[in-house]
Amino acid sequence: TRSTRPQRLLKAVRKHAARGDPQSVISAIDHFCRHSEWAMNIGDEKGSILDSVVSELNPEKVLELGTYCGYSTVRIARLLPPGARLITLEFNAGYAAIARQVIAWAGLEDRVQLVEGASEDWIPRMKEHFGIETFDFVFLDHWKDRYLPDTKLMEDCGLLRKGTVLLADNVICPGVPDYLQYVRNSLSYKSCYFKSHLEYTKAEDGLEKSVFLG
Numbered sequence: 120t121r122s123t124r125p126q127r128l129l130k131a132v133r134k135h136a137a138r139g140d141p142q143s144v145i146s147a148i149d150h151f152c153r154h155s156e157w158a159m160n161i162g163d164e165k166g167s168i169l170d171s172v173v174s175e176l177n178p179e180k181v182l183e184l185g186t187y188c189g190y191s192t193v194r195i196a197r198l199l200p201p202g203a204r205l206i207t208l209e210f211n212a213g214y215a216a217i218a219r220q221v222i223a224w225a226g227l228e229d230r231v232q233l234v235e236g237a238s239e240d241w242i243p244r245m246k247e248h249f250g251i252e253t254f255d256f257v258f259l260d261h262w263k264d265r266y267l268p269d270t271k272l273m274e275d276c277g278l279l280r281k282g283t284v285l286l287a288d289n290v291i292c293p294g295v296p297d298y299l300q301y302v303r304n305s306l307s308y309k310s311c312y313f314k315s316h317l318e319y320t321k322a323e324d325g326l327e328k329s330v331f332l333g
């Protein structure tokens with residue numbers, strides 16, 4: 120049967136990227152998405168904003184919601200010190216299998232834990248299962264109607280501390296109106312918008328950075 124787009128993306132990584140070289144994995148995926156087949160990775164333009172937020176924060180404990188092919192997982196993990204930990208949640212087995220191989224090709228499996236499952240099942244188990252007290256940084260890039268419920272769930276589970284940074288992809292396209300309204304009007308967050316473009320296109324999109332105030 121015909122291969123899937125993520126399988127063709129992984130093939131492009133193996134063909135064009137050097138093992139153990141995260142930057143070459145990122146470049147191979149961006150080239151594939153720009154010149155062969157568009158895919159919903161954060162991409163190079165918004166990815167640079169993600170890089171600057173992570174580099175400035177230097178987080179020890181990171182949570183990513185929605186791994187997909189592992190592109191943003193690699194972007195974040197390559198900037199973390201070896202002792203830091205990135206837990207990424209992906210509930211589609213096919214995508215999880217591809218992402219594991221992309222993360223391994225980049226040589227970053229030592230600081231990434233890919234958990235195959237749904238965020239609403241795993242967020243409540245972060246403390247007892249992974250020994251996580253609170254997260255320093257959370258990247259939201261899963262189904263857009265899940266950003267708000269999962270953020271409230273993380274608050275209720277005590278996984279956010281004073282200063283935890285949430286960074287949300289796609290706040291314009293496809294858009295997350297309920298989440299934006301919440302973080303921009305809640306007294307518990309200091310929020311700001313980073314204007315950019317939808318990956319590999321000229322359409323507007325952007326990232327919302329929200330600091331939890333406790």
Ligand SMILES: CCCNc1ncnc2c1ncn2[C@@H]1O[C@H](/C=C/CNC(=O)c2cc(-c3ccc(F)cc3)cc(O)c2O)[C@H](C)[C@H]1O
Binds near residue numbers: 184209239260288292
């Ligand atoms: C209920 C389970 C919730 N919990 C969950 N727990 C674990 N994993 C979850 C959960 N919910 C979803 N996932 C996984 O995360 C991934 C989902 C990612 C979703 N991303 C988009 O939809 C998007 C669209 C566009 C776009 C823009 C313009 C267009 F024209 C077309 C497309 C651009 C973008 O940058 C985008 O990120 C993956 C596919 C899916 O299996």
Ligand SMILES: [Mg+2]
Binds near residue numbers: 159160161288
């Ligand atoms: Mg996205």
